[in-house]
Amino acid sequence: MATEAILTEVAIKLKSSLKTKLRAEGIDMVFTRDSNKIQVLQQIDLEVGEGEFVCLLGPSGCGKSTLLNVLAGFISPTTGQVRIDNEPVCGPDPRRIFVFQERGVFPWLTVEGNISFGLFRLLPEERNQRIARYVKLVGLQGFEKAYPQELSGGMKQRLEVARALAVNPDMLFLDEPFGALDSITRLVMRRELLRIWEAERKTIIFVTHDIDEAVQLADRVVVMSARPARIQGIVDIDIAHPRDISSSRYLKLRDGIFKQIGMAHKV
């Protein structure tokens, strides 16, 4: 009964109050490996509003990272099209930064060097201001001259987020960014990300396989099926931040998604 109730709340369309930021239409992705065709994505239609926080949730290896790479322009889909701000996406763009797991920071640059990596078009003065601002935002003061190998996993992750935010993008793509962190650091990082998101109001698309993570963070959770990935349903998380993770509403939404994912495993 509870599942039924959740499923009726699935909202494929955006809330009318939001302006469309990203629209993906009819995305199919077929990889050819050793003359075998592997369908990874099947008929993905997705709309994301400006300033929205959307989680793509699905079982490991289902293709959600591939979808994120398509949305960010790193790979072009076999069929279908992605439009951002009504322009077709045909490659990566500094207005939309992809955050990898912490492996994405450049080990040959210091914290400062990493944050200023994308700021080469700015004047030195403005660049230094930006560096200082984002070092502070992610709490890395005192580590400006440190190299990534001297930082912990959580600090590297924050550094990568700072590097992304420093170029003032209007979208962030995050690919299981906290997957490699220990559970305590992961909770801290989620809170940090929400704080930053509330301060800067970027549009965020966040890939995860962790149901709790999705329900804690997102405005909407896009539940994906096992490969080939289809959108199984979209769940509105209508709880204001900060979210009480023991409230009945939270648990109800979480259990509903849990059942959907469980079904995805069986089908």
Next chain:
Amino acid sequence: MAETVQAIKLRRRIKPLAFIVVLLVIWHVAANHQSFHILPGPLAVAGGIAELAEHGLLLKYVVASLFRVIWGYVMAAMLAVPIGLAIGWYKRSEMALNPLIQIFRPISPLAWIPISILWFGVGDMAAIFLIFLASLLPLIVTAMNAVNGIPQVHINAGRNFGLNQRQLVYRVLFPAIAPQLIIGLRITLGIAWLVVVAAEMIAVNSGLGFLIVDARNAGNRYDLVVAGMVLIGVIGLMLDIGMRSLEKIESLRWGYSED
């Protein structure tokens, strides 16, 4: 009382030196007790080195060998590194050129001695050519593998921040490959130093390799033979230490950490 850092460092330096001294003493004692002539003792070898210095040959031969190595090695590096980087960067050229590289690679540079003498005659050019050949393929392969080893996330991140192809090469490719390339340059310099000795035994009339062959041929002066070997070892060690010091540069150190 805990030892000071200096004391620990000093001990670390002294240990290998002390071990060498012990070996020298054993060598000395054993050389004095040999019933028939197997090896000259350390004092005879030291005398040999002194004799070379006296005749002005020590500096002359060392400089001659280093001159050949540096020319051959530097020319190879200037050619091989850009080629290797280009092959690694453009995947298609790798498919085309890799079989060729793999065929030439197992051929010992010494197999080229007759051809290099045919082409360049007996002289410096033949030896330099051999060193050039010996350094060329290992450096191409090193540069190629270094490019292939760049994590895709770093290239993607570079593209994501709006770098054009040229900026990508300067700001991602070069720094990403530098540590591995330096290791390759170091190992290849070692190879070049091995090959110069062999080349000098055949193709020229000076240098440390020539010294070894000449000392044997002109009167079985085994003290000079071993003196030549000791000099080769010491200079090889110094070259390696010189290259290793590059690995201490701060922005390269990430490439050499264990984790």
